[in-house]
Amino acid sequence: MTILLQVAGLTKQFAEKVVVDGIEFSLEKNTSTALIGPNGAGKTTTLSMLTGLLKPTSGSVKMLDGHLRANIGFLPQYPQFYPWLSALEFTEMAAKLNGVPAKKAQAEAKKTLEFVGLGDDLNKKISTFSGGMKQRLGISQAIVHKPKLLLLDEPVSALDPVGRREVLDLLKGLQQETTILYSTHILNDAEEMTDQLLFLRDGKLVEQGTLREVRQRFEESNYVVEFSTEKEAQLFASQSELIGKAKGSYVYIEIIDEQPSMQGLLQHLSSCPYEIRKVERQTASLEEIFMKVARKI
Amino acid sequence: MRGFTVLLQKEFREAWRSWKFLWIPLVFALLGMSDPLTNYYMMDILNAVGNVPEGFEMLMPELMPVDLLQASIGQFQTIGLLVLMAIFVGTISKERASGMATLLYVRPISFGAYFMSKFIVMSTVGLVSILAGFTASVYYTVVLYGTFEIGTLIASFFTYFSWLLFVIAVTLMMSATFKTVVATACAFAVIFIGQILDALVGTFWTISPWKLPVYGVQLMRGTMEMSDYWWSLSITLVITIICMGIGILTMKKNASMTKI
Numbered sequence: 399m400t401i402l403l404q405v406a407g408l409t410k411q412f413a414e415k416v417v418v419d420g421i422e423f424s425l426e427k428n429t430s431t432a433l434i435g436p437n438g439a440g441k442t443t444t445l446s447m448l449t450g451l452l453k454p455t456s457g458s459v460k461m462l463d464g465h466l467r468a469n470i471g472f473l474p475q476y477p478q479f480y481p482w483l484s485a486l487e488f489t490e491m492a493a494k495l496n497g498v499p500a501k502k503a504q505a506e507a508k509k510t511l512e513f514v515g516l517g518d519d520l521n522k523k524i525s526t527f528s529g530g531m532k533q534r535l536g537i538s539q540a541i542v543h544k545p546k547l548l549l550l551d552e553p554v555s556a557l558d559p560v561g562r563r564e565v566l567d568l569l570k571g572l573q574q575e576t577t578i579l580y581s582t583h584i585l586n587d588a589e590e591m592t593d594q595l596l597f598l599r600d601g602k603l604v605e606q607g608t609l610r611e612v613r614q615r616f617e618e619s620n621y622v623v624e625f626s627t628e629k630e631a632q633l634f635a636s637q638s639e640l641i642g643k644a645k646g647s648y649v650y651i652e653i654i655d656e657q658p659s660m661q662g663l664l665q666h667l668s669s670c671p672y673e674i675r676k677v678e679r680q681t682a683s684l685e686e687i688f689m690k691v692a693r694k695i
Numbered sequence: 696m697r698g699f700t701v702l703l704q705k706e707f708r709e710a711w712r713s714w715k716f717l718w719i720p721l722v723f724a725l726l727g728m729s730d731p732l733t734n735y736y737m738m739d740i741l742n743a744v745g746n747v748p749e750g751f752e753m754l755m756p757e758l759m760p761v762d763l764l765q766a767s768i769g770q771f772q773t774i775g776l777l778v779l780m781a782i783f784v785g786t787i788s789k790e791r792a793s794g795m796a797t798l799l800y801v802r803p804i805s806f807g808a809y810f811m812s813k814f815i816v817m818s819t820v821g822l823v824s825i826l827a828g829f830t831a832s833v834y835y836t837v838v839l840y841g842t843f844e845i846g847t848l849i850a851s852f853f854t855y856f857s858w859l860l861f862v863i864a865v866t867l868m869m870s871a872t873f874k875t876v877v878a879t880a881c882a883f884a885v886i887f888i889g890q891i892l893d894a895l896v897g898t899f900w901t902i903s904p905w906k907l908p909v910y911g912v913q914l915m916r917g918t919m920e921m922s923d924y925w926w927s928l929s930i931t932l933v934i935t936i937i938c939m940g941i942g943i944l945t946m947k948k949n950a951s952m953t954k955i
């Protein structure tokens with residue numbers, strides 16, 4: 399795997415307040431990374447520094463494969479367009495400003511707009527666009543010049559479930575050929591299309607790694623066995639040689655160093671006299687992990 | 696000057712689609728025709744309104760064509776410039792405040808190109824506007840009063856255009872440097888308070904950009920001290936270029952003020 403972007407000691411201080419505090423990470427080519435954190439964690443500030451709009455107080459952002467500004471596409475959280483331009487005119491302008499030759503620009507713009515689902519609205523004025531259409535246009539202006547790195551600030555937060563689904567599918571389609579870094583606080587989205595997670599809290603990078611790594615670090619290692627009644631659950635918990643805690647009709651069995659194994663548990667359960675409804679190994683959702691990371695001191 | 700033609704096209708589209716090429720020249724044309732018409736028909740207007748006392752005799756001054764053009768330029772200097780500056784003073788600062796600039800600033804554009812594209816469009820609107828204003832004023836003056844000498848008229852027109860370029864450079868520099876409200880205050884202060892100061896204490900010097908519009912008229916009267924004229928014109932052009940330079944620098948420096 400080759401590294402595309404290297405960020406070292408990135409810090410931003412506004413007056414007395416340190417908004418981003420010495421974060422370090424790198425992005426591998428053609429992977430997607432989610433920048434996660436509660437509101438005010440410094441996600442947008444970090445992205446602005448990566449785009450070059452905001453000068454870092456200290457630290458560096460290095461693209462190892464070409465000049466940074468020429469090779470990024472950026473979608474702000476609330477993209478603002480010139481309302482008197484049409485979708486095609488705007489995307490074409492974006493392409494040309496990024497050095498797409500004038501002859502090819504219009505064709506590229508058309509292709510991109512069709513890709514994001516605005517094929518029927520090419521010549522409509524942006525002033526008539528709905529929120530979802532603007533978000534698509536925002537994506538089209540960010541990808542029309544085929545940037546190596548795509549930076550998206552809360553790309554789906556402002557959309558309804560249908561729009562969110564569509565935009566997520568669009569982004570998944572881009573994953574193969576582009577490196578994507580996007581911020582979000584909607585964790586289901588991150589769960590869907592992420593190779594790497596970066597957790598920001600109070601401007602500091604408090605957790606990072608692949609989804610699997612972060613999960614393992616935070617997983618509540620538990621089996622959950624569901625019985626049909628509370629009483630049975632309690633009886634099972636008190637009689638069994640496995641250490642389990644009964645809670646309602648569930649029994650929680652802690653896993654320590656991968657013991658007991660699922661097989662072992664099932665063998666044990668097969669001799670159990672009570673009716674068992676469900677057995678599962680509990681996986682912490684990203685949301686639970688998020689809550690833990692956000693509160694961890 | 697990367698992206699210059701693309702940005703220029705965008706600026707022209709904006710000015711065209713928001714009818715700036717139509718209604719600002721229209722304002723100037725109305726201002727231009729008002730003085731020749733009202734002066735010529737003053738007696739009739741007073742009679743029509745009534746209230747002129749019996750036996751009232753008013754001595755109307757004998758007006759030369761150049762006096763009427765000077766009056767028209769006086770109108771452009773106040774209301775005309777007010778309109779033009781008010782329309783364009785937010786052209787950079789408002790784009791930043793609304794976040795529309797963000798999608799351009801993240802691209803590898805040259806700020807010099809962006810500033811110049813705005814300068815050229817505003818200058819073109821200005822040129823069309825004063826052309827409309829001068830034409831209206833001259834037309835009615837010629838019909839009602841008498842003719843102009845064409846050579847000095849053209850000289851006067853371009854002298855006024857040079858002053859207008861100075862006004863535009865100041866306006867855009869303020870827009871690049873400050874937020875819209877402050878930019879408006881500063882630009883108006885430089886242009887309008889500058890005019891007042893130059894009129895009040897300007898007798899002590901003869902070379903200043905604020906004197907250019909008057910000098911244009913004096914060219915027509917033939918009373919112009921040419922060395923003062925050339926010095927004022929040169930200084931105005933130099934300050935205009937300096938303002939543009941500062942504007943480009945501050946536009947670049949303030950790029951991070953754009954709303955994200």
